[in-house]
Amino acid sequence: MVISVAMDSREGDPREWIEKANPTYVTLIDRFHRVAGLYHMVNVPQAVWIDEGGRIVRPTESAGAYEGFRKMDRTTLQVPEEVAKITADSKETYMNAVRDWVLHGESSQYAFDDAQRRAHLGLPTEEIAAAHVAFTLGQYLIQTGKAEDGGRLVQEAVRLHPESWTFWRQQAGLSDRKLASQPDFWQRVDALGDKKYYAAVDMKGMPQ
Amino acid sequence: MVTVLTESGQRDIPQGDGANGELWLPTGDVEAATGWSLKPEGFCKGAVCVPIPAAGGDKFRRGDAVNVAALWHHMGKPARHSEGGDVWMLGExxxxxxxxxxxxxxxxxxxxxxxxxxxxxxxxxxxxxxxxSWASW
Known part of the structure; x- marks a missing residue:
């Protein structure tokens, strides 16, 4: 089954998305990005495969996302055709792998063995653990009317955990379409240079 | 009154005092607020008990109150508080x-x-x- 988790601190933000999608699967709302802390997630969409016994089969990884948006024309919002194809193919390859695992379980070629599972784990540093504490307290204070104190803590979380796009985009200004895609977002993406926005997925057929 | 946030939720402790970078809670409220309880062996959760250093003097315990912040730091766990100390987050x-x-x-x-x-x-x-994971933003 699918459990989707919205990393959304502001009450109400995910509502219209969920109502429009009207999903048949479980959709949860994580106002403190708690799941990101537990599974060391730093972006959306990221996924974890968990078997019937509650064991991690594939640790946190980009959920088939390809960073084709980086080649978008920022005026027309158009993506070159060949890039759009890589994006679509990545999603399809990844979703087919999920389906293969659902059907074949541990014998699926996409299910990691224990050594691979451990080798693919991303683990937090103490700075990242401290960042989650600052973020949680900061969001709680913002939600209870102490925006100044809370905002300061959220900024500190961003400083302590600069790889977290979920922290950064949560606190960023929004466009008319309510997306954290103002010029400061693009500046931050451009500053990545050769680094990935979505880490490559270690899977046959996925772009590396 | 102090509000204590943890990974698993939040608890208001009317007799708690979170000022001056210390978090003093009545002994009877510690387990509800933190998930950890005070036992003769120390500060315990499940099968894990962390001894409370005797050398700490009144840093950890004072009468019927416990400085949960000091214990938290002693366990190597991160904690933060609001400016006035009225809200604390005890992290992992x-x-x-x-x-x-x-x-x-x-x-x-x-x-x-x-x-x-x-x-x-x-x-x-x-x-x-x-x-x-996903997000509206």
């Missing part, structure tokens, strides 16, 4: 988080859906779960 350390992940047991959590119904990951034991 990277070492504990990493050990949990290395065990390959999927860390459990409980979160609400849009209707406010609570769901735990462990409610879905017995099924394969594709856990996926």
């Amino acid at each position: 350390s990277a070492a504990d988080r990493s050990a949990a992940l290395r065990s390959l047991e999927a860390p459990d959590f409980t979160l609400p859906d849009l209707q406010g119904r609570m769901h735990a990951l462990s409610d879905y034991r017995g099924k394969k779960v594709f856990l996926v």
